Amino acid sequence: MAGISSYCRTVEDVQTVIQHAKLFEGDLQPLSQVLSFVPRTEAQGKYRFLELDPTLLSNLQRGQSLVFRGTRGENAVLCTHNRTYDVKEAETSNSLLLVPDLRWPAQNVDEAGRMLEEKQDLLENVQASEEELRTELKENLACCINGAWRFLEHEYHFRVLSYILNFVDENSWPIDKINKTETLQSLAALVPMDVLEQCFSWYAEETVTVDKDGETLYRLLEERICRFLAEVLLRQAGKFNLKDFLSSWQQSVPEGMQTTEKYLEGIALMDKNSKPEVIWYFPETDLPEDISERIRILFQTRDKWTLDEIRPYIQRLATEKLNVNALLTKHARASSVSGVRYYSAKHAK
Structure with missing residues (x-):
């Protein structure tokens, strides 16, 4: 670089370094290069080496992005467009340096790279991939308003759903033959x-049926509507x-729908x-994300749980490696009473 003088090693210097490093000349490649260190700049401090497995490397080579996410105090995670990976710190005895214009013996290195930046606050701070995040937002009935994601206040959410259900009832439509366009225009x-x-879109889905004008008709989603209306009643007392x-x-619930205790799981x-x-x-959504703390609260609420009772409160924290049964084996104690298997606190008396 300009303003920095180069240091040229002699053959004797190289041989001395080889001896100190306990290497043999015959093991070295017939190419040597001198590295000169310059004052550290802000830009240089932004880069780190990252070793990738074949799957992640293939994703990058296909033009996909890898994003580190996590706020201060959290463990960092690495996200592809649809998967999330834990990032573990490991110590190594070898230092790795990023060196421009480095030449490799009998090898040409093509340099290519690109950086994709996600501006939305959620993507920057939530430890999940974009696809996982969008799926979770939809599953939790989050609403995108002017580019920002919001949860509707419960009473307002109930009012909007009531408008839709009342309009369907006023028109005497079967619950599987809803005209979306007419509904939206009338309630706008x-x-x-x-x-x-x-x-x-949260409470209705397309059917294969069309009306006389060729417009696709919609079906109200029984389980989702029944669960929400159950919450409305239960919150009151x-x-x-x-x-x-x-x-x-x-x-x-609307005429034609049948409530069942199964729809109450997790609420x-x-x-x-x-x-x-x-x-x-x-x-379930009010419970902490930490599995140990969640288990503590569950057994504080109820001494013994059957698998069917506790599963809805554990399922979301299960992974490919640790399913619900494995989590309970790790954090709870199993026992049988009259042929029924129960789970209780690990160290309960």
């Missing part, structure tokens, strides 16, 4: 169109008489041993 004066369209709740719940708990039987709001 009550709800902003971007919110209305997204809310409709503490413990609810189970029989009364089931009756009120069935009356609240409510029932005690069928009490007199009368009761149910109360207990959403």
Whole structure:
């Protein structure tokens, strides 16, 4: 570089270094280069070496991006467009240097690279790939408003859904023959169109049926609507008489839908041993992400759980390597009572 004088080693200098390094001349390539260190610049401090497995390397070679994510205090993760990997720190005794214009014996090196930057705050801070993040946002009924993701306030969410269900009822449409265009146009004066369209997409899906004008008709999603309306009822009280709740719940859903206790998994708990039987709001989404803390709260709430009861509260934290059974084996104690398998706290008396 300009302003920096080059240092030329003699053959004797090289031989001395080889001896100190305990190497043999015959093991070396017939090419030597002198490295000169210059003052560290801000740009130089931005780069790090990264060793990739064949799959990740192939992704880069196909033009895909790899993004590190995580805020201060969190472990960093590496994300492709659809997968998330933990990043582990490892020590090595060899230092690696990024050297421009380095020549390799009998090898030409083609340099190519590109950097893709994601500007949205969620992508920068959430430890997930873009595809995983979008899927999770959709599954959790997040609404994109003017480019920003928002969760609708519960009462407003209920009001928008009620507009849609009431309009369907007023038109006496079967729950699998909903005209989307007419619904949206009729309700546009009550709800902003971007919110209305997204809310409709959460609770209805296309069918293969078309109306007389050739327009595709939609079907209301029974499980999602039943679950949301169950939450509306359960949020209003503490413990609810189970029989009364089931009756009120069935009356609240559109005609043609059938409620079932299975739709309550992950949002409510029932005690069928009490007199009368009761149910109360207990959403999985309110539990901590840390598996140990989550398990502690679950067994603090209820001493013993069957697998079917506890699965909805563990499933989201399961991985390919640790499924629900493996997580329970690691964090809970199993026992059998009258042929029924129960799980309790690991160190419970």
